[in-house]
Amino acid sequence: MNHLKLTAGALTLSTMLASPLLAQTELTMWYHGAGNEVESNIINQIVSDFNASQSDWSVSLESFPQGAYNDSVVAAALAGNLPDILDVDGPVMPNWAWAGYMQPLPLDESLIEDFLPGPKGYWDGELYSIGLWDAAVALVTRQSTLDALGLRTPTLEEPWTGEEFMAALDAAKASGDYEYAFDLGMAWTGEWYPYAFSPFLQSFGGDIVDRSTYLTAEGALNGDAALEFGEWWQSLFAEGYAPGTSQDPADRDNGFVEGKYAFSWNGNWAALNALNAHDDTLFLPAPDFGNGPKIGAASWQFGVSGTSEHPDGAAAFIEFALQDQYLADFSNGIGLIPATASSAQMTENYADGGPMAVFFELTEAQALVRPVTPGYVVAAKVFEKALADIANGADVADTLDAAVDEIDNDIEANSGYGHN
Amino acid sequence: MAAVAGDNHRLRLVVRYMVLTLIAIIFIFPLVFMVMSSLKPDQQLLSDTGSLRAFLPVGDLSFDNYRDAFARAPVGLFVFNSMLVTGVTVVLSLLICSLAAFSFVFLNWTGKGVVLSIILATLIVPFETIAIPLLLIASQLPWIGAEGLTFGWLNTYRIQIVPFIADGLTIYLFVQYFKDLPAELIEASRVEGATWLQIYRRVVMPLSGPVLATAAILKFLVMYNQYLWPLIVVQQESYRPVMVGLQYFFQLNIAWGEVMAYLSLITLPVLAFYLVLQRAFIASIASTGVKG
Numbered sequence: 199m200n201h202l203k204l205t206a207g208a209l210t211l212s213t214m215l216a217s218p219l220l221a222q223t224e225l226t227m228w229y230h231g232a233g234n235e236v237e238s239n240i241i242n243q244i245v246s247d248f249n250a251s252q253s254d255w256s257v258s259l260e261s262f263p264q265g266a267y268n269d270s271v272v273a274a275a276l277a278g279n280l281p282d283i284l285d286v287d288g289p290v291m292p293n294w295a296w297a298g299y300m301q302p303l304p305l306d307e308s309l310i311e312d313f314l315p316g317p318k319g320y321w322d323g324e325l326y327s328i329g330l331w332d333a334a335v336a337l338v339t340r341q342s343t344l345d346a347l348g349l350r351t352p353t354l355e356e357p358w359t360g361e362e363f364m365a366a367l368d369a370a371k372a373s374g375d376y377e378y379a380f381d382l383g384m385a386w387t388g389e390w391y392p393y394a395f396s397p398f399l400q401s402f403g404g405d406i407v408d409r410s411t412y413l414t415a416e417g418a419l420n421g422d423a424a425l426e427f428g429e430w431w432q433s434l435f436a437e438g439y440a441p442g443t444s445q446d447p448a449d450r451d452n453g454f455v456e457g458k459y460a461f462s463w464n465g466n467w468a469a470l471n472a473l474n475a476h477d478d479t480l481f482l483p484a485p486d487f488g489n490g491p492k493i494g495a496a497s498w499q500f501g502v503s504g505t506s507e508h509p510d511g512a513a514a515f516i517e518f519a520l521q522d523q524y525l526a527d528f529s530n531g532i533g534l535i536p537a538t539a540s541s542a543q544m545t546e547n548y549a550d551g552g553p554m555a556v557f558f559e560l561t562e563a564q565a566l567v568r569p570v571t572p573g574y575v576v577a578a579k580v581f582e583k584a585l586a587d588i589a590n591g592a593d594v595a596d597t598l599d600a601a602v603d604e605i606d607n608d609i610e611a612n613s614g615y616g617h618n
Numbered sequence: 619m620a621a622v623a624g625d626n627h628r629l630r631l632v633v634r635y636m637v638l639t640l641i642a643i644i645f646i647f648p649l650v651f652m653v654m655s656s657l658k659p660d661q662q663l664l665s666d667t668g669s670l671r672a673f674l675p676v677g678d679l680s681f682d683n684y685r686d687a688f689a690r691a692p693v694g695l696f697v698f699n700s701m702l703v704t705g706v707t708v709v710l711s712l713l714i715c716s717l718a719a720f721s722f723v724f725l726n727w728t729g730k731g732v733v734l735s736i737i738l739a740t741l742i743v744p745f746e747t748i749a750i751p752l753l754l755i756a757s758q759l760p761w762i763g764a765e766g767l768t769f770g771w772l773n774t775y776r777i778q779i780v781p782f783i784a785d786g787l788t789i790y791l792f793v794q795y796f797k798d799l800p801a802e803l804i805e806a807s808r809v810e811g812a813t814w815l816q817i818y819r820r821v822v823m824p825l826s827g828p829v830l831a832t833a834a835i836l837k838f839l840v841m842y843n844q845y846l847w848p849l850i851v852v853q854q855e856s857y858r859p860v861m862v863g864l865q866y867f868f869q870l871n872i873a874w875g876e877v878m879a880y881l882s883l884i885t886l887p888v889l890a891f892y893l894v895l896q897r898a899f900i901a902s903i904a905s906t907g908v909k910g
Contacts, residue, residue: 232855233690263865266849273850276750277757279772448664451871467870593741 222249222256225511228271228280230498232261236531240524244378248518255511276503282506283515287385287389288329288496289568289578293322296572297614298504298551300326302546304513309520314558316495316565317537322616327501328516330525331534334561335394335493338454338462338472344480347373347460352482354563360401360430363485366554367439370460380440381459384589385450392568394463397484397492400566402427404579407605412571412617415605419581420598423489426592430487435589444588466557473553481556484564495565497534535561549580572615576608647673652885656878663875683875687867690876692855693883696863701887702860703778704841710783711837712830718784719792720818724804728762734749734793746846752781753850770810773854782841788833795829796822831895838891860884 227245231237238261245257260281262270268290273295274280286294294300302324310318310328317329319587322324337352344351347369352358358366370379383390396406403423407415418424434440441449454462455475466474472479484491500519502512525541528534529548535557536542568574584601588594650673655663657679666672687693721727722734759771771777799822807817825829845861852858864884867877 228853234869235690260853261855262853263862265865265868266862269849270853273753274853277753277770277772277850279757279770279853447872448667452661452664473833514868 221253221486223254223508223511225255225257225283225506225508225515227257227259227283227355227515228281229259229261229285230264230267232263234532240527240531243527244519244524245515248515251518253515255508255514257515266428271299275336278505280503280505282379282503282505282508283500283512285498285500286319286327288316288319288327288499288606289389289392289570290613291319291327291499291501293572293575294501295321295326300501301504301509302326303328303501303516304509305517309517312539313537314495314535314561314565315425316561316567317499319496319499319501319568328520329497329499330519330528330537331497332561332565333465333467333497333534334493334495334557334565335397335463335465336469336557336560337484338464338469339460339482340476341478341480342476343370343460346375348531350367351480352485354483354559357483357491358485360485360487363565366461369608371439373460375457376460377453378439378441379460380434381445381450381453381462381464382434382440383445383450383463384441384443384586385445385447387582387586389578391585392578393494394465395585396568396581397494397564397566398487399424399427400492401484401487401489402430403487405569406577407520407569407571407573407609409569412569412573413609413614415577415602419605420602421585424598425595427487428588428598431585432591432594436591443586466535466554467502468495469554469557470533470547480495481554482558483560491564493560494567495561495570496567571617573605573609573612577605580604580608649885652878653882656875656882657681658683658875660873660875663878683714683873683879686873687876687879687883690873691863691866691880693863693880695856696858696860697884697887699857700774700844700859700884701844702862703775703844704838706775707779707782707841708834710779711785711788712833714784716792716823716826716830716831717818718789719796720814720822722789722793723796724817724822725814734789737786737789741790744782749846749850756781756851773853773857775857777851778844778848778857778859779846782837782844788837791829791833791836792826795826799825835892835895839888842888 204594229241231241242259245259249256252368268287271280271284271286271294275294282298284294284300286300291300303319303326305325305328307325310325313328314332316332319325319327319329341351347366349366349369350362351491352362367379370376383394383407392406399405404421404427405418405424408418424545435442449458453459454464455472462472466481469479469481484493500516502509502516506512520537522538522541522544523535525538526544528546529536529541533547533554535554536545536548539558542548542555542558543550546552548558549555569576580601584597587597654673654675655666657675658666659678659680659682662677663672666677671677718737722730756771756777758769761768761771761776763776771780803825804817804852807821812820842859843858843861848857848859848862852862864877864880867873867880
C-alpha cells in the first residue's frame with residue numbers, strides 16, 4: 199500500500215512539474231549573429247528570459263554567420279524549412295514579404311509608437327518587422343581639423359550646403375596635410391553603397407527608383423538631379439578628393455584615425471574607434487545638396503516567417519524582446535542606436551551628453567529608409583555597380599541610363615513586384 | 619675539357635636550383651604570409667602588408683589570434699565535420715566510381731557507350747545550376763532512422779555526402795586509367811576462372827595506386843572546400859563545415875589576425891592529406907611499372 203501511495207505521489211508530482219514544459223509550444227528562430235560573441239550572448243539571454251517568463255512558448259535559437267544568412271533563408275524557403283521567427287535586414291524585408299517568406303507581424307502597434315522610423319518595417323501598409331536598433335552614418339572629422347581649416351561647425355539645424363561641403367574638401371585638399379580630403383569607404387562593397395551613398399543622390403533630388411509608383415527608375419535615377427549627382431560623384435575621384443574603388447580596406451578601417459583623411463563618411467559602429475583615437479572627434483550631419491540632408495536608415499529587424507503556424511507565439515517573443523532593457527543591452531554591446539529615446543537614456547553612449555548621442559539625433563532628423571519595394575534587392579546591386587563604374591570614369595549619363603534599363607527590366611520581369 | 623664540362627654542369631645545376639627555389643618561394647609565400655599574420659595583432663598585421671615584414675616572424679608575436687578564433691567559433695567542430703564528410707565521401711567515391719569505370723571498361727553490356735557519354739556530359743554542367751533542384755529533392759527524401767520513417771535530409775551529414783559520391787570527373791579518371799592497363803592481365807585472370815569482382819579487387823585495384831591517389835586528392839579538395847551546398851542544406855551549427863564557418867570571422871570590423879589563424883588551422887588537414895598521398899602517388903608510379 200505504501201508503495202502504491204509512493205508511486206501515485208511521484209506520478210502526480212512529476213506530472214505537475216512537467217505540465218508547464220509539456221504545454222510549451224516550441225518556436226524556432228534564426229538569427230544572423232553567429233561569430234559575434236557579444237551579440238550572441240544578448241540574444242541568447244533574451245531567448246532564455248522569454249522561455250522562463252511564460253509557459254506557452256519555448257523559443258529555440260539557431261544562429262548563422264551574417265554573410266551566409268540571407269542565402270540560407272532563401273534556400274530554406276524553397277525547401278519549406280523556414281523557422282517561426284526570422285531576423286531580416288530592413289531593406290530586404292519587402293522582398294521576403296512579397297515572396298511569402300514572411301507574414302504580417304501581429305503586434306499591437308501602440309507598442310512601437312515611440313520607436314524611431316527606421317526600425318519599423320512596413321510593407322504594403324502592414325507591419326512585417328520591427329528592429330531593436332537602427333544604424334546611422336555621419337560625416338566624421340575632428341574639431342582641430344575644422345579649426346585648422348577655418349571651417350564653421352555644421353549643426354542639425356544648419357548643416358553644410360553642398361557648396362560649403364565642397365569648400366571644406368577644397369580647404370582640406372589645399373592644406374596638403376592629408377592623403378585625401380574625404381574617405382567615402384569605397385573599399386566596402388555590397389549594401390554599403392546604396393545604404394551610404396544613395397542619400398547623397400536623394401539629397402540632390404534623385405533616387406534609386408521612383409517612389410511614387412515603384413514601377414520604374416526612369417527620371418529618378420537618370421533625371422537632371424541624378425545627372426548632377428553623378429557628375430559630382432565622379433568629380434570626387436577624378437579631382438582627387440577621395441580614394442576610389444581600389445581603396446585599401448586597411449585604410450578604410452584606420453585611415454581616418456591615422457590622419458590620412460580629413461573627413462570620413464562612416465557609421466556609428468565605427469564611432470568608438472574614432473573617439474578612442476582622438477577625443478576631439480566630431481560626428482557632423484550630412485550636407486544638404488539642395489533637397490535636404492539625408493542619411494540611410496533601417497538595420498536588422500525581427501519578423502514572422504510565412505510558414506509559421508504560430509504567429510501569435512512569434513509575436514509574443516518579439517514583443518518581449520522590445521523591452522527597453524534589451525534595446526539598451528544591444529546598444530551597449532555592439533554600439534548600435536537604440537530604437538527608442540527612453541532606451542537611449544539607459545545606454546552609455548546614447549544618453550543625453552553621451553559621446554554618440556548625436557547619432558540618435560541624426561537618425562531622428564535625417565534618416566530616410568531605402569526604397570520600400572521587393573525590387574530593392576536587385577536595384578541595390580545595379581546602383582552599386584553604376585556608382586563604382588562612374589567612380590572609375592564611366593560616362594555618367596550612359597551609366598545611369600543603363601542602370602535604369604536594368605532596374606526597369608527587372609521590375610517588368612516580376613510584374614511590378616506587387617505595385618500597381 | 620672535363621673541367622669545363624664539370625663547370626657547365628655545376629652552373630646548370632645552380633641555375634636549375636635557383637629557378638626551382640624561386641618557384642617554391644612563389645608557392646609557399648602565401649602560406650608563410652598566412653601563418654606569420656596569424657601570430658600578429660591586427661594593427662601590426664595591416665601595417666606589415668606593404669613590406670617583407672609580412673613574411674617574417676617579427677614584432678609582437680603571440681597565439682592570441684588562435685585563442686580568439688576558438689572563442690569566436692567552434693573551430694574543432696567545423697574541422698571535424700569537414701573531415702568526416704570529406705573522408706567518407708572520398709572513400710565511397712573511390713569505391714563507387716572505380717566500380718563504375720571497371721564496368722564501362724571491362725564488361726560488355728548494351729548501351730554502355732551512351733551511358734558513359736551522358737555521365738561525361740555532366741562534366742560541363744556547373745553545380746550551381748542543379749543546386750536548387752537538388753535541394754528540392756533532398757528536402758523530400760525519405761529516411762528510416764531512430765525516429766522511424768522521416769522525410770527530408772536537411773541538417774544531416776548524409777546530405778553533404780551522398781550527392782557527391784559519384785561524379786563524372788572521377789569516373790572519367792578511372793576509365794582512362796583502366797583503359798591503359800594491359801588487357802593480357804584481365805584475359806589471363808578470366809582464363810584462370812577469376813570472377814569480375816575478383817579481377818576488380820585483386821588485379822585492377824592493386825595496379826591503380828596513381829589514379830586512386832589522384833582521384834582522392836581532387837575529391838578531397840572539392841569536398842573540403844564545399845561552401846554553397848552546405849550553406850543551403852545545413853541550418854544547424856552542429857553540421858556546419860569549415861568554409862561556412864569562415865563566415866563567422868567576417869563581422870563589421872574584420873579581425874584579420876583571427877581570420878589568418880582560422881585559415882592556418884583549417885589548412886593543416888589539407889596539407890597533411892596532400893603530403894601523405896603525394897608519397898603514395900610517387901610510390902605507386904615507382905612500384906607498378908605496368909607499362910614496361
